Amino acid sequence: MILLSILFALAGLGALGLSQPQHYGWARGRAASAQERRLLQASGWSLLALSFGLAVGAWGPARGLIGWCGGLTLAAAGLVLFRTYGRPRPIRR
Template identity: 55%
Template sequence: MIALSFLLALAGLATMGLSQTQHHGWLFHRPATAARSARLRWAGLLLLATSLLPAMRGWGAIIGLVGWLGLLSLAAALLLLARTYLPQPPRR
């Protein structure tokens, strides 16, 4: 359950990052449209909210909430390191 929560948080943060013009342009080599940014933002928010449920189910309500915040921090750090040290994808 905890791994599922981490993966959902990672996907949610990555999706919310892609809703920003700079990160979307870095990966896809074109800016995101306003409609695509909004859809990505909502999808990321939904994934983040969904990632709370397995954490609370695995650890209980109070510890699950605190553990989920730790998982969010870990996922954000992983995405930060990936964005910093991975080379930009080649143009197609």
């Protein structure tokens, strides 16, 4: 459950990052439409809420909140490393 929570946090933070124009442009090579940005934001927040629910369900409210914050940190570090050292050219369709 904890690994699943971290993976959902990674996906949620990734979606929230892609909802920003500069990151979407880097990944896709074009600007995002307003509808795409809203969809990415909604899915990102939903995935983060699901991640929180999994962490609290697995560890209880007190430890779950702390574990979820740790999972968010791991997910964010992974995204930063990918953005820094990952593929430098845009992903093509």
